[in-house]
Amino acid sequence: MSQVFERYERQYCEISANLSKKCTSANALDGEQKKQKLSEIKSGVDEAEALVKKMDLEARSLPPNVKSSLLVKLREYKSDLNNFKTEVKRITSGNLNANARDELLEAGMADKLTASADQRSRLMLSTDRLGRTTDRIKDSRRTMLETEEIGVSILQDLHGQRESLLRAHETLHGVDDNVGKSKKILTAMTRRMNRNKWTIGAIITVLVLAIILILYFKLTR
Numbered sequence: 001m002s003q004v005f006e007r008y009e010r011q012y013c014e015i016s017a018n019l020s021k022k023c024t025s026a027n028a029l030d031g032e033q034k035k036q037k038l039s040e041i042k043s044g045v046d047e048a049e050a051l052v053k054k055m056d057l058e059a060r061s062l063p064p065n066v067k068s069s070l071l072v073k074l075r076e077y078k079s080d081l082n083n084f085k086t087e088v089k090r091i092t093s094g095n096l097n098a099n100a101r102d103e104l105l106e107a108g109m110a111d112k113l114t115a116s117a118d119q120r121s122r123l124m125l126s127t128d129r130l131g132r133t134t135d136r137i138k139d140s141r142r143t144m145l146e147t148e149e150i151g152v153s154i155l156q157d158l159h160g161q162r163e164s165l166l167r168a169h170e171t172l173h174g175v176d177d178n179v180g181k182s183k184k185i186l187t188a189m190t191r192r193m194n195r196n197k198w199t200i201g202a203i204i205t206v207l208v209l210a211i212i213l214i215l216y217f218k219l220t221r
Helices: 003-026 031-060 064-093 098-220
Strands: none
Touching (some): 003 098, 031 064
16 A cells, blocks of 8 residues: 555544544534634544545555555545534534524434434444554555565575576586596597507517617628
């Protein structure tokens, strides 16, 4: 997952949790305190909306296999944001005078408030689930990085083995050259020995013939 998207997501989850607390506390306030709290909620909603837009832009710039899962998250965040906007409108409408509020409650506003509280509860549960999902994604990313490090280590080992094989090949090539040179030297020595053998044989033959001639001449006198 994109680190930029993760940073925006953490910021949004923090703002969302803060907005939920402020909306709950705003319901118990009256007068100027309620107006001030409502102003803080509106500011938080605007900030959350800006973060959702940034996450949307970041998600759409990522590869399709990553983008699809992030867009699913974004739909949940947008739904969460719309619920906050609805809650702001409800709190704003709560500034009506007591008689008007009583009439609205008699017309069924109480049921809507209960439904809104249930919806907030579901949103908090959804936020918790998103937090757990984010943790699982981080664990998967950490596992992927560890696997990548192991792969790099294996490649380095293979590279070292390849260099060792190349050095061994060069050594064998050198041995082959030395064997070839030794063979040539032995061949030359064999030829030289053969020539010396024939030379010695010729000299012995000449000496024998000379001795025979000398003896012949001595005996014929």
